[in-house]
Amino acid sequence: MHANGNMSIMSHVNNLVVVRIYDCIKANAKSCGECIQAGPNCGWCKKIDFLQEGEPTSARCDDLAALKSKGCPIEDIENPRGDKQVLEDREVTNRKIGAAEKLKPEAITQIQPQKLVLKLRVGEPQTFSLKFKRAEDYPIDLYYLMDLSYSMKDDLENVKSLGTALMLEMEKITSDFRIGFGSFVEKTVMPYISTTPAKLRNPCTGDQNCTSPFSYKNVLSLTSEGNKFNELVGKQHISGNLDSPEGGFDAIMQVAVCGEQIGWRNVTRLLVFSTDAGFHFAGDGKLGGIVLPNDGKCHLENNVYTMSHYYDYPSIAHLVQKLSENNIQTIFAVTEEFQAVYKELKNLIPKSAVGTLSSNSSNVIQLIIDAYNSLSSEVILENSKLPKGVTISYKSFCKNGVNDTQEDGRKCSNISIGDEVKFEINVTANECPKKGQNETIKIKPLGFTEEVEINLQFICECQCQSEGEPNSQACHEGNGTFECGACRCNEGRIGRLCECSTDEVNSEDMDAYCRRENSTEICSNNGECICGQCVCKKRENTNEVYSGKYCECDNFNCDRSNGLICGGNGICKCRVCECFPNFTGSACDCSLDTFPCMASNGQICNGRGTCECGTCNCTDPKFQGATCEMCQTCVGVCAEHKDCVQCRAFDKGEKKETCSQECMHFNMTRVESRDKLPQPGQPDPLSHCKEKDVDDCWFYFTYSVNSNGEASVHVVETPECPSGPDIIPIVAGVVAGIVLIGLALLLIWKLLMIIHDRREFAKFEKEKMNAKWDTGENPIYKSAVTTVVNPKYEGK
Numbered sequence: 132m133h134a135n136g137n138m139s140i141m142s143h144v145n146n147l148v149v150v151r152i153y154d155c156i157k158a159n160a161k162s163c164g165e166c167i168q169a170g171p172n173c174g175w176c177k178k179i180d181f182l183q184e185g186e187p188t189s190a191r192c193d194d195l196a197a198l199k200s201k202g203c204p205i206e207d208i209e210n211p212r213g214d215k216q217v218l219e220d221r222e223v224t225n226r227k228i229g230a231a232e233k234l235k236p237e238a239i240t241q242i243q244p245q246k247l248v249l250k251l252r253v254g255e256p257q258t259f260s261l262k263f264k265r266a267e268d269y270p271i272d273l274y275y276l277m278d279l280s281y282s283m284k285d286d287l288e289n290v291k292s293l294g295t296a297l298m299l300e301m302e303k304i305t306s307d308f309r310i311g312f313g314s315f316v317e318k319t320v321m322p323y324i325s326t327t328p329a330k331l332r333n334p335c336t337g338d339q340n341c342t343s344p345f346s347y348k349n350v351l352s353l354t355s356e357g358n359k360f361n362e363l364v365g366k367q368h369i370s371g372n373l374d375s376p377e378g379g380f381d382a383i384m385q386v387a388v389c390g391e392q393i394g395w396r397n398v399t400r401l402l403v404f405s406t407d408a409g410f411h412f413a414g415d416g417k418l419g420g421i422v423l424p425n426d427g428k429c430h431l432e433n434n435v436y437t438m439s440h441y442y443d444y445p446s447i448a449h450l451v452q453k454l455s456e457n458n459i460q461t462i463f464a465v466t467e468e469f470q471a472v473y474k475e476l477k478n479l480i481p482k483s484a485v486g487t488l489s490s491n492s493s494n495v496i497q498l499i500i501d502a503y504n505s506l507s508s509e510v511i512l513e514n515s516k517l518p519k520g521v522t523i524s525y526k527s528f529c530k531n532g533v534n535d536t537q538e539d540g541r542k543c544s545n546i547s548i549g550d551e552v553k554f555e556i557n558v559t560a561n562e563c564p565k566k567g568q569n570e571t572i573k574i575k576p577l578g579f580t581e582e583v584e585i586n587l588q589f590i591c592e593c594q595c596q597s598e599g600e601p602n603s604q605a606c607h608e609g610n611g612t613f614e615c616g617a618c619r620c621n622e623g624r625i626g627r628l629c630e631c632s633t634d635e636v637n638s639e640d641m642d643a644y645c646r647r648e649n650s651t652e653i654c655s656n657n658g659e660c661i662c663g664q665c666v667c668k669k670r671e672n673t674n675e676v677y678s679g680k681y682c683e684c685d686n687f688n689c690d691r692s693n694g695l696i697c698g699g700n701g702i703c704k705c706r707v708c709e710c711f712p713n714f715t716g717s718a719c720d721c722s723l724d725t726f727p728c729m730a731s732n733g734q735i736c737n738g739r740g741t742c743e744c745g746t747c748n749c750t751d752p753k754f755q756g757a758t759c760e761m762c763q764t765c766v767g768v769c770a771e772h773k774d775c776v777q778c779r780a781f782d783k784g785e786k787k788e789t790c791s792q793e794c795m796h797f798n799m800t801r802v803e804s805r806d807k808l809p810q811p812g813q814p815d816p817l818s819h820c821k822e823k824d825v826d827d828c829w830f831y832f833t834y835s836v837n838s839n840g841e842a843s844v845h846v847v848e849t850p851e852c853p854s855g856p857d858i859i860p861i862v863a864g865v866v867a868g869i870v871l872i873g874l875a876l877l878l879i880w881k882l883l884m885i886i887h888d889r890r891e892f893a894k895f896e897k898e899k900m901n902a903k904w905d906t907g908e909n910p911i912y913k914s915a916v917t918t919v920v921n922p923k924y925e926g927k
Contacts, residue, residue, distance in 0.1 A: 155169050155170060155172070155173040155192050155193050155194050155197075156189075156192070156193065157169070157656060158170075158173070158189070158192060159189045159652070159653060159656045160173075160175070160189050160191075160192040161188055161189060161617075161619075162596070162614075162615070162617070162619060163175040163177070163191075163192075163209050163592070163593035163595060163596055163614070163615040164591055164592040164593060164596060165192070166191070166192035166209075166593075167209070167210070167211060167252060167253070167590065167591075167593060168253045168562070168563055168591060169192065169253075170253070170254050171252060171253070171254040171255035172194055172195060173192055173193070173194065173195075174192070174193065174194070174195045174198050174208040174209060174210040175191050175192050175208070175209040175210075175593060175615055175616075176191045176193075176198050176201075176203035176207055176208055176209075176616065177191075177207050177208075177209055177595050177615040177616035177617075178203050178204065178207040178616055179605075179616050181201070181202070181203055181207075181616060188617050188618075188627050188659075189659075191615075191616065191617060195208065195210060207616070209593040209594065209595055209615060211252060211590050211593060211594065212252060212255065213249070213250045213251050213252045213255045213257050213590060214249075214250045214257070215247060215248065215249050215250070215257050215258075215259055216247060216248045216250075217244050217246075217247045217259075218244075218246040218247055218248060219244060219245040219246035219247075220243060220244040220245065221240045221243065221244075221245060222240065222243060223240050223241055223242070223243050223262060223263075223264040223266070223551070224238075224239045224240045224241065224264075224266045236269075236270050236307075236396055236397055236398045237397060239266050239269060239270075240266075240581070241263060241264055241265065241266050241269070241576075241579065241581055242261065242262070242263050242575070242576065242579070242581045242582070242583060243261070243262040243263075244259075244261070244583060245581075245582075245583060245584065246583070246584045246585075246586075247259060247583070247584075247585055247586070248585075248586045248588060249558055249585055249586070249587055249588070250588045250589075250590055251521075251558065251559070251560035251587055251588065251589050251590065252560070252589075252590040253560050253561060253562060253563060253589075253590075253591075254559070254560075254561065255559070255560075256557040256558065256559040257557070257558050257559075258555060258556065258557050258558075259555075259556055260553055260554070260555055260556075261512070261553065261554040261555075261556055261574070261583060262551060262552075262553050263510050263543075263551070263552050263553075263554070263576060264549070264550065264551040264552075265507065265510075265546055265547070265548050265549060265550060266548075267548050267549055268305050268306055268307070269305060269398065269399055270305060270307035270308070270309075270396065270398035270399065271301065271304070271305050271307070271308050271309070271398060271399045271401060271503075272309050272310075272311075272353050272394075272395055272396055272398055272399065272400050272401065273297070273301075273308070273309070273310050273311070273353075273401040273402075273403060273499070274310075274311040274312070274313065274353065274386055274393060274400075274401070274402050274403070275290070275293065275310065275311065275312050275313070275403045275405065276312075276313045276314070276315065276379070276382055276383065276386060276402060276403065276404050276405065277290060277312070277313070277314050277315075277405045277406075278314075278315060278316070278377050278379065278405060278406035278407065278408065279314040279315065279316055279342075279367065279368075279369055279370050280316055280317070280369070280370065280371060280372055280377060280408065281334075281335055281339075281341065281369050281370070281371040282407050282408065283369065283405075283406070283407060284369045285490070286405070286407070286488075287364075287367060287369060289493050289495065290364055290405075290495065291361060291364050291365045291367075292361055293360065293361070293364070293495065293496070294310055294356075294357035294358065294359070294360025294361045294364070295357035295358060295360075295361055296357075296496055297310060297357070297496055297499065298310070298357035300496055300500055304500075304503070307355075307398075308355065309353040309354055309355045309394070309396075310351075310353065310354065310355075310357065310360050311349075311351050311352050311353040311354065311360075311393060311394065312350045312351040312360060312363065312364050313347060313348060313349045313350055313351075313382060313386060313393075314347070314348050314350055314367060314382075315345075315346060315347040315348070315377065315378055315379055315381065315382035316344050316345055316346065316370045316371070316372055316377065316378065317344060317346065317372040317374070317377055317378040317411075318346055318378050318381070318411075318416070318419060318421070318439045318440060318444075319344055319345065319346060319439060319440060320419040320420070320421070320439075320440050321419060322373060322374065322418055322419065323372055323373060323374055323378070323411075323418075323419060324344045324371075324372045324373055325373060331343055331344070334370055334371035334372065335369070335370075335371045339369075340368070341368060341369050341370050341371055342367075342368040342369070342370045343370065344370045344371065344372055345370065345435065345436075346378055346381050346382070346435075346436045346439030347378075347381055347382035347385050347435070347436040347439070348434060348435050348436075349385075349386075349389070349392055349393060349431060349434040349435075350363055350364065350367065350434070351363045351364070352392065352393055352394040353393060353394035353395065353396075354394075375408050375409060376408060376409040376410055376411045376415075377406055377408045377409070377410060377411070378410075378411055378439065378444065379404060379406055379410050379411075380410055380411060380412055380444045380445050380450060381425075381436060381439055381444060381445070382436070383402065383404065383445075383450055383454075383461070384425060384427065384445045384449070384450060384453060385429065385430070385431060385436050386402055386459075387402075387450070387453040387454050387456075387457050387459055388427060388428060388429045388453055388457070389429040389431050390457065392429070392431050392434065395457070395459075397580040398580070399460070399507070399578070399579070400457070400458055400459045400460060400578070401459075401460055401461075401462060401499075401503060401506075402454075402459050402460070402461045402462065403462045403464055403495075403499055404461060404462065404463050404464065404465075405464040405465075405488060405495065406464075406465055406466075406469075407465065407466040407468070407469070407488070407490075408469065409469060409472055410476075411444045412444050412445070412446060412447060413425065413443055413444055413445060413446035413447075413449070414443070414444075415443070415444055416442075416443030416444055417443075419440075421440065421441065421442065421443050422443065423441060423442050423443060424442070424443055424446075425442045425443055425444060425445040425446075425449060426442060427445065427449060427452075427453055430442075447476070447479050447480070450480065451479065451480050451481070454480065455481065455513070455577065458575075458577075458578055458579060458580050459578070460482045460483065460484075460506050460577075460578040461480060461482075461483040461484075462483070462484050462485075462486060462498075462499060462502040462503070462506070463476070463477065463483065463484070463485045463486070464486050464488040464495060464498050464499070464502075465485065465486075465487070465488055466487070466488050466489075466490065467487055470485065470487060473485045481511060481513075481577050482506055482509075482511065482577040482578040483506075484502040484505050484506050485502075486498035486499075486501060486502050506578065507546075507548075508544065508545055508546050508547070509542060509543070509544045509545075509546065510542060510543050510546060510552065510576045510577075511541055511542040511576065511577040512525060512541045512542070512554060512574055512575070512576055512577075513541070513574070513575065513576075513577055514572055514573065514574045515572050515573045515574075516572075517572060518564065518570040518572070518587065519562070519564070520560060520561045520562035520563075520564075521558065521559070521560050521561070521570070521572075521587065522558075522559050522561065523556065523557065523558050523559075523572075524536070524537070524540070524556070524557045524559075525537075525540035525541045525554055525555070525556055525557075526540045526554065526555040526556075526557075527539070527540045527541070527542065527543050527552065527553075527554050527555075528552065528553040528554070528555070529543035529544070529545075529546075529552050530543070530545060530546065530550060530552065540554070541554075556574070558572075558585070558587070560587070560589055563589050563591040564589060564591075569586060569587060569588050569589070570586075570587045570589075571584060571585065571586050571587065572585050572587065573585070593615055595614060595615040595616075596614050596615060598614070599612045599613060599614030599615070599619070600612065600613045600614070602621070603618070605618065605628075606618035606619075606620065606621075606624075606628055606629045607624070607626070607628045607629045607630045610624040610629035610630075611624060611628075611629035625642065625660075627659075642660050644660070645658075645660030645665045645681065646681070647681045647683060653665075654667070654681055654682045655679075655681050655682045655683040657677045657682035657683070657685070658677065658682035665680065665681055665682050667679075667682040668682070675687040678705070679705065683705070683706075684704075684705035684706060685705075685706060686703045686704065687703065688703075688706045689703035689706055689707065689708045689717075689718070690708060690717040690718035691718055692718040692719070692720035693720075696708075697709075697710065697718055697719045698714075698716075698718045698719045698720040699719075700714040700719035700720070701714065701719035715744075716744065720744070721743070721744035721745075722744055722745040724745055725742045725745075727742075727745045727746070727757070728742035728745065728746070728747050728758060729758065730758040730759065730760050731758070731760065735747075736748075736749065736758055736759045737754065737758055737759040737760045738836055738837075739751040739754040739759035739760075740754070740759040747759050768818040768820070768834050769818060769820035769821075769822055769834070770822070772797070772820075772834055772844070773820065773822040774786045774794075775790070775793065775794030775796075775797070776799070776820075776822075776830075776832050776844055776846055777822075777824050777825075777830065778790035778794055779794055779799050780799065780801065780830070780832075780846045780848070781824065781830070781850065783824065783825055783826075784824060784825055785825075796842060797834075797841075797842035797843060797844050798841065798842070798843045798844070799843075799844045799845075799846060800843070800844070800845045800846070801845075801846055801847075801848040802845055802846070802847055802848065803847070803848065803849075804847060805831050805847055807845075807847075808831065808832075808833050808845050808847065809833050809835065809845055817833055817834070817835045818833065818834045818835070819831075819833050820832050820833065820834060824850060826850075826852065827852075827853070828850035828851060828852035828853075829850060829851040829852075830846065830847060830850040830851070831846070831847040831851075832844055832845060832846035832847065833845045833846075
């Protein structure tokens with residue numbers, strides 16, 4: 132077992148080595164920079180006399196072990212490695228609620244490190260650890276956004292005292308809490324509101340005193356004065372609109388993007404969205420003639436949203452983007468009726484929660500506390516847009532030893548205040564930027580303003596390239612720059628040592644003579660272009676040969692089947708299999724013989740599929756099996772088509788009204804009798820059917836499909852209807868039957884009674900014969916004589 136295991140491991144290692152070597156060689160690198168971009172295990176040998184006669188410059192690029200084995204000293208191998216450098220690494224803040232030290236929000240640190248540099252080489256990941264700790268007594272900004280449509284009238288009364296009450300509760304969580312208030316109703320155009328002058332002044336009916344309808348108002352910017360919240364909210368009045376969904380998305384967008392007017396700080400930002408109705412979203416504005424998409428910008432004038440009539444509602448994706456950009460966590464406080472809708476919305480908006488609002492909002496404080504605890508107990512990392520070719524992966528190390536990778540590696544749950552979690556983050560560059568410039572990405576926890584800034588520096592060139600010798604004599608009398616042990620030719624010169632001039636062959640690009648049309652590969656990577664001509668490589672196996680003007684052909688890279696080139700059924704010519712007769716396919720593994728596809732009825736694949744490579748590919752999804760003859764779910768041809776046959780032949784049945792739309796997929800022929808119907812033995816599959824129509828009459832038809840897929844139906848033109856029953860014989864028979872059954876039952880009962888009486892009489896007679904009379908005394912008899920003995924008598 133150990134031997135087999137070792138062999139398996141060695142085989143796996145060998146395969147990896149082969150792949151790595153192949154990547155390095157395949158790159159056909161002409162410089163050290165191209166080589167190190169081919170893979171993390173590729174090195175460049177800069178030793179001047181490393182190449183043997185006839186070897187191309189690209190042979191300097193190979194796997195590190197291969198370069199050593201070819202005699203390249205380790206000090207002459209260029210193999211730069213990636214690195215990381217932490218520039219800013221403040222420790223996370225350890226602070227208790229009620230501490231005497233008061234810190235500004237920007238002085239509190241919850242994420243570490245804050246800034247670092249990663250030097251990335253293509254294919255080599257760089258890993259760093261990120262620490263997150265929920266700080267105690269972290270400041271909170273909470274904005275209460277309320278639906279002021281008429282149905283929320285009783286809720287407004289309870290919200291009027293929310294400021295001071297919520298302040299008292301939040302003091303248990305943070306000593307730095309601010310609260311704001313905004314309200315919304317609907318877009319101020321038809322059909323969302325009534326635009327008659329009277330309704331614009333008072334949209335409510337009867338003697339209700341309501342304020343004019345509006346889209347969104349910022350009633351109170353964020354403040355630490357709870358009494359001011361109560362005062363201003365107490366002055367608010369209910370408004371009204373016509374439709375049930377509200378314009379809350381317009382309000383959420385303005386709250387998110389109008390940071391200065393709302394007064395958001397760089398602290399925990401909570402948005403409480405309170406309503407008892409659904410919501411309009413992008414596209415609904417067309418009902419009011421509004422077609423311009425929401426621009427995601429702030430349009431508050433005097434704390435009122437002024438462009439509701441101009442821009443459509445935002446889409447959910449647009450809201451997600453803006454809420455995430457501004458680090459706002461949303462709490463949907465909605466009534467029980469709309470819980471399902473907002474829970475689906477929550478799944479689309481990261482770092483959001485849904486709470487059940489009572490009918491009059493009396494539980495709103497507890498709802499906010501519960502939702503805040505739920506949101507703050509989970510940390511989810513997100514990163515900014517990655518540069519092209521850069522990938523990132525996460526691994527989380529959460530509480531109680533819970534570790535996750537992939538998408539779940541971005542988050543940790545059940546975090547309490549003061550808990551510390553860690554993430555391991557891998558960043559990998561799969562290619563170099565075209566200009567090689569540095570890039571910056573950012574990673575932050577959703578709902579938090581703190582972030583990690585990562586500067587990405589790409590290793591796309593070798594150190595030895597900066598030490599190159601321009602116009603070096605080593606490059607054919609100064610026709611190139613000698614760098615990293617090889618020549619980089621000047622303009623107008625080509626060749627390994629820049630020995631050829633483009634003027635000699637009247638070409639601006641000598642390599643073009645060694646490239647196929649629409650290709651960037653020199654000699655197809657199977658040879659070297661020497662002054663405009665390809666010289667193909669030789670392989671160790673002499674049976675394997677490169678050929679062609681551009682070394683584009685070989686006789687060993689054709690498709691294989693069962694481990695054989697061209698499946699053993701053809702010849703490999705220029706990487707394409709030329710198959711023997713009766714075979715086709717890229718690997719000659721497709722037989723043209725249709726015998727295995729022949730169904731029992733003589734049709735190929737039962738007329739329900741096509742024969743491909745000796746195997747049926749059933750085109751009718753109902754049929755399966757080797758020859759498409761099995762149908763596990765079919766209701767039967769007769770039952771499937773009886774309604775259409777009935778409506779077309781007799782103008783009745785369930786499909787009578789839709790016959791011309793649903794039942795014209797077959798050709799129908801009427802015949803006089805069942806004898807005239809087609810009989811078995813014809814080449815097309817045939818089904819004989821007997822079905823009942825809506826009048827309980829039997830009708831007969833056949834159904835067949837020819838080789839072209841055309842369906843034909845032959846139907847007997849006259850149904851067989853059973854004649855009605857003769858009532859008198861039936862009634863007489865029933866009465867006679869009842870009388871006979873009654874007489875039979877009486878006779879049986881009489882017979883049984885006679886048998887029973889005879890048995891009882893015989894038993895009596897038998898007991899009478901066996902009776903014996905006993906002559907003993909009567910036990911109750913007493914004699915009339917009484918004898919008395921004198922006790923004094925002594926017998927004298």
